Amino acid sequence: MSTSTFTLPTILSNLNLDIMESPPSPLDFQQVNDLLVPNSNKSITKDVIEALEIARDSPEAASHGPIRDLLELALGSIWDRILANDRYVMTRDEFAIFNFFQSRFRNSAIAIAARKRYWDNLSVSLPS
Numbered sequence: 001m002s003t004s005t006f007t008l009p010t011i012l013s014n015l016n017l018d019i020m021e022s023p024p025s026p027l028d029f030q031q032v033n034d035l036l037v038p039n040s041n042k043s044i045t046k047d048v049i050e051a052l053e054i055a056r057d058s059p060e061a062a063s064h065g066p067i068r069d070l071l072e073l074a075l076g077s078i079w080d081r082i083l084a085n086d087r088y089v090m091t092r093d094e095f096a097i098f099n100f101f102q103s104r105f106r107n108s109a110i111a112i113a114a115r116k117r118y119w120d121n122l123s124v125s126l127p128s
Contacts, residue, residue: 044093048074052097075101082114089121090114 051070055062062068078094090098095118098111105111 044074044091044097048097049093052100055100071097071100082110086110086113087117088114090118 048070051067055067055071062071074094074097078090078098081088082090095115098105098114102111
């Protein structure tokens with residue numbers, strides 16, 4: 001029986017994969033009432049946020065392949081969480097994506113309830 005050693009292709013071994021060591025960003029937390037829940041927003045990446053910004057600025061860009069695909073994937077993930085848990089509260093970034101597609105959910109009682117939960121759980125600090 002021969003033993004073989006697996007080695008990564010050169011291109012993969014040159015990648016910097018220190019993702020887990022990066023400091024948390026504000027996007028890594030979800031605020032529910034007065035609590036910050038860490039690591040609750042991992043499905044919304046910087047790429048998705050950038051795609052949303054581009055789509056907001058240009059309706060034509062929203063139908064562009066990679067931008068559309070990123071946003072659709074994020075929306076599907078958000079919708080799955082909402083359907084799986086009728087008490088699920090979207091994060092700010094999830095709500096932004098969900099809101100971008102609000103016309104799809106115009107007459108959906110589930111979507112209306114999800115938006116209401118977001119607003120009901122939003123905590124805004126007032127200036128002193």
